[in-house]
Amino acid sequence: MPRVLIVDDSPTETYKFKEILEKHGYEIITAENGADGVSVARQELPDVVLMDVVMPGLNGFQATRQISKAEETKHIPVIIVTTKDQETDKVWGRRQGASDYLTKPVEESVLMETIKRVMGA
Numbered sequence: 419m420p421r422v423l424i425v426d427d428s429p430t431e432t433y434k435f436k437e438i439l440e441k442h443g444y445e446i447i448t449a450e451n452g453a454d455g456v457s458v459a460r461q462e463l464p465d466v467v468l469m470d471v472v473m474p475g476l477n478g479f480q481a482t483r484q485i486s487k488a489e490e491t492k493h494i495p496v497i498i499v500t501t502k503d504q505e506t507d508k509v510w511g512r513r514q515g516a517s518d519y520l521t522k523p524v525e526e527s528v529l530m531e532t533i534k535r536v537m538g539a
Contacts, residue, residue, distance in 0.1 A: 419443060419444065419445045420443075420444050420445070420465040420466070420537065421444065421445045421446075421447060421462065421464040421465050422435075422439050422444045422445070422446055422447070422464055422465065422466050422467070422468060422533070423447045423448070423449065423455065423458055423459055423462065423464040423466070423467045423468070424436065424439075424446060424447070424448045424449070424467075424468045425448075425449045425450075425451070425452065425454070425455030425458075425467060425468065425469045425470060425473075425478065425481060426448075426450070426468070426469075426470040426473070426499075427450050427451055427470065427472075427473040427474065428470070431470065431522070432448055432450075435468060435499075435529075436448070438526050438529060438530070439533075442530055444533075447462050447464055450473075451473045451474055451475050451476065452469075452473050452475060452476030452477055452478055452480055452481030453475050453476040453481070455467070455469065455476075455478075455481045455485075456476070456481050456484045456485055456488075456491075459485050459491050459494060460488070460490060460491055463490075463491070463494065464494060465494070465537055466494065466495050466496075466497065466533055466536060466537055467482075467485060467494055467495070467496045467497065468497050468499050469481060469482050469496050469497065469498050469499065469500075469516070470498075470499060470500055471498060471500035471502050471507070471511070472500065472501070472502065478498060478500065479498075479510060479511060479514045480514075482496045482498060482511065482514040482515055482516050483514040483515055485515070486514065486515025486516070487515060492515075495517035495518075495536035495537065496515060496516050496517055497516065497517060497518045497519070497520060497532055497533065497536060498511040498516045498518070498519045498520070499520045499521075499522060499524060499529075500519075500520075500521065500522060501521065501522045502521075503521040507519075517536040518532050518535075518536055520532060
């Protein structure tokens with residue numbers, strides 16, 4: 419069963435993603451901020467990470483950079499999922515190592531399609 423790490427400080431968003439992903443047969447791991455997201459990614463080595471951007475402390479761009487550059491986690495695709503929808507944010511997210519960039523609210527079909535694509539399915 420593929421494992422997805424959801425890094426988001428909003429319990430509502432985390433719950434929504436968890437509901438969708440569990441329905442499609444994914445195992446869910448969660449973290450409430452960027453720093454925890456990086457450490458959980460190192461410990462659990464999930465198959466994919468869904469990363470929010472606007473979080474206290476280490477933001478999603480910084481956490482994405484750490485995950486995508488670290489030797490032990492650089493193979494894990496990170497999908498940034500955020501309300502920030504400016505083109506500059508998307509470009510910056512990609513430069514940090516994100517495999518894709520989705521804007522909230524995300525349709526279930528788009529989310530699932532994106533996860534499957536970045537996992538190489």
